C-alpha cells in the first residue's frame with residue numbers, strides 16, 4: 001500500500017511512514033490546538049517535498065486570511081497557487097448558505113437544489129483542476145448545523161462518502177469530541193483519527209497528540225508532545241506526556257483543595 005508522508009517532523013514515524021494513500025483522516029482538537037497549521041503543513045510539505053498538489057477547503061475563513069496566517073511560518077501559499085500546485089477555496093458561500101437554510105428549514109427550501117452537492121462539486125472541480133493528491137478540509141463542524149442528530153449523521157455520512165471517492169488523501173478537521181465514551185459519526189467513518197490536546201500546567205501550555213486509530217497501520221499509542229514553532233509543528237516522537245498529564249490532574253486537584 002502506498003504511503004503519503006505528512007512531512008511534519010516527528011509525526012510520520014508514529015504511523016509507519018505516512019497515511020495510507022486515499023484514506024480520509026480526521027484531525028480533532030479544541031480552538032488554537034493547531035489543526036489549521038497541521039493541515040496547511042501537510043499540504044505545503046506535500047507540494048514542496050513530494051511534488052503532490054493539494055487543495056485547502058475552508059468553510060468560514062477567507063483564503064486571504066489563511067495565506068496571511070501561513071506566512072507566519074514562512075509558507076508562501078500565494079506562489080504555490082500561481083504555480084497551480086495549490087488551491088485554497090472557500091466553500092461557495094451562496095451554496096453553503098443555502099445548504100444551511102435547507103438543513104435548518106427543510107420544508108421551506110425543498111425546491112432548492114443548491115445544497116451540499118454544490119459544495120462537493122466545487123471541491124471536486126478544484127481537485128481535478130490541479131490534479132490534487134492531497135485535500136485538507138477545515139472543518140466538518142461547519143456542516144453540523146441541524147438540531148436533529150439523525151440529519152447531522154446523514155449529512156456527515158454523505159459528505160465523507162463523497163470525499164472518499166475523490167482519489168485524494170484527505171485530512172478533515174473537527175472540533176474535539178467532549179464525550180470520550182461516545183464516538184462521533186465521523187470518528188467511526190474516518191480511516192484514522194488524530195487528536196490534538198492542549199493542557200495548562202502552572203501557566204505553561206503543553207500540547208500533546210494522540211493517534212486514536214489508523215486502520216491498517218501499526219500506529220503509536222502514546223500521548224506525544226508537539227510544539228508550534230516559527231516553522232510549523234514539530235512532534236517529539238520519542239517523548240511522552242504521561243507524567244505531565246498526571247501533573248495537570250494533581251494540579252487541578254490541589255487548587256480545588258486549596259493546597
Ligand SMILES: Nc1ncnc2c1ncn2[C@@H]1O[C@H](COP(=O)(O)OP(=O)(O)OP(=O)(O)O)[C@@H](O)[C@H]1O
Pocket residue numbers: 029030031032033034035036037038072228229230231
Ligand atoms: N510561531 C509560532 N510559535 C508558537 N505558536 C504559534 C506560532 N504561530 C502560531 N502559534 C499558535 O498556533 C495556534 C494557532 O493554531 P491554528 O490556527 O492552527 O489552530 P486551530 O486548531 O486551527 O484553531 P481554530 O480551531 O481556532 O481555528 C495559536 O494558538 C498560536 O498561539
